[in-house]
Amino acid sequence: MIFIHAAGIHNTMPRERQPDLAEELHTLTGKIYRRTDHFIQLAILGAHKAAGTRELPAQTAIYLTSGQGNISVFTRICEQRRQHNLLPKPVDFINLLSNSAGFYVASHLALDGKNLFVTHHHFPAQMALLAAQNDLRLGRQKMVLLGGVDEWIPRQELARKLLGVSPSTQLGEGSNWLLLNSEEKNALATVEVHPQLLSSSLLAALLSYAPRNTSLIFSHRFDREAVSGFMRRYPQCRLFSPEEDSGYYETHPLFTLSSFLRQEKGRLIHIDTDGNQYMIVTLANDLL
Template identity: 40%
Template sequence: MIYIQQVALINHQQPEDVDVKAICKKVAPKFVRRTDRFIQLGILGVAQIQDKQAISENTALYLTSGQGNISVFKRLCDYRFIEKSPPKPVDFINSLSNTAGFYIAQFLGLNSKNNNLYNHGFVVEMALTLASSDLKLKKEQQILLGGVDQLFEPAEIAKQYLGLKPDVELGEGSNWMLLNREKENALASLEIITQSMNLQQVKAFMRSVEGDYQVAFALRCSELDINELMAKAEQTRFTYEQRVGFYETVALYALNNFIQTEKGLLLFIDYFEGQFRLIKLNVF
């Protein structure tokens, strides 16, 4: 069992209306130079946690993302093919996705494990599984785990690579959890169900969960599947969908949003390409 001590939520439903650099200039004025929107989103996220609780320098940092700092890659392509220029040093540095982790660590004064993780479809669950193992084995005392996704423009291209329908609205976010093994003062406990499931297995799992709980679904879950899973279920549905545009680590927003607004048990049902994965969250 792992415990969530603090959460941070940055969720832009209309990213194009948000001047992230201007906000970052206020929150972390020294971190505007050489950083870009992806990195600044990360800093703004962890700054929220730092405002609530001092973060010790040995806190591990696990940064997850759907595609990382893909906008800087696009910028490098523009230089190369349109301006016929080699990569500028700062852009090249920022194109290495763990550069975001570097600046976040620098902002927080960390001197710790620093990871930059991806997975095709279930990056949040996979990173949480690793975090859970590290905490269980006492390899880490505390882990700051977050997901950062920046709106990629043009959005039509992003929808193509994300496999989304043209009418899906895209968002962006930077959502974080401070995790450790201590129940004291924790906001919630979190349990990752490590095996992936099909629809029938999810149904069986839902039946096996004791007591009242709420259910939330990933944005990729089809209405058909949601209706089937909820048809005979007694649970209520926790909805967050109206508050977000799609981004790949939006699961962290859903979990953190539940922690901020609800109490009790949540079963988060994630979905990608025919597979379901479950996260159990218990808010104290």
């Protein structure tokens, strides 16, 4: 069991273009960051909100995850090379590595611990949480600042196809972070990633034993009909809906967990799918 000690949410739903974050970042942090891009600025904003006014131990590890990574820089470099036959700018070439964002977060918060970038084709947020969970349980890390960062993608129709969501899904962007360690004192909640992928029968068995008033939330990969079917089969559970509007992005589960911390007391089961199997994350904040 691992514990959440702080959470930070930065979540938006752009309509036409990515928002300019430079001014917001300067207002929030009092600093001007040069040689950064939208993805890096997103990462710093969310991490700053999670850290708050606390001074984190220097050895705090950073575990960063993303579904698509620094897609805007990747797109720009591809256009420069293929359409204009130009070499990429040096800063773009460096920032193309999405883990550059982890370097900037570490610099901003004065951290020099492990700095890890994790991704996964279907479950990036869950796999990053699983890596942190394992390292904290084994004593390899004492504290982990874990964040999920995803940019809004301008080519919406193509993005929806790549992400495997319905044509009507509203896309967004976010930078959502959790401060994790293995100590219960002053914790906000417990969180646990179930490491195995579940078949529909195993998921059904697990949900049938869910305590009364357990909250369920489903990723955007479930359509309304599927969600309604689950809720009819498990009437002892209730559907959780975050108060803050959000579009879909691949690290959205971290937004969901943080939103539950803000709004509710109780137990939450987050359910995601790759289309065939299921992965769940449980959170509880009613026993601390």
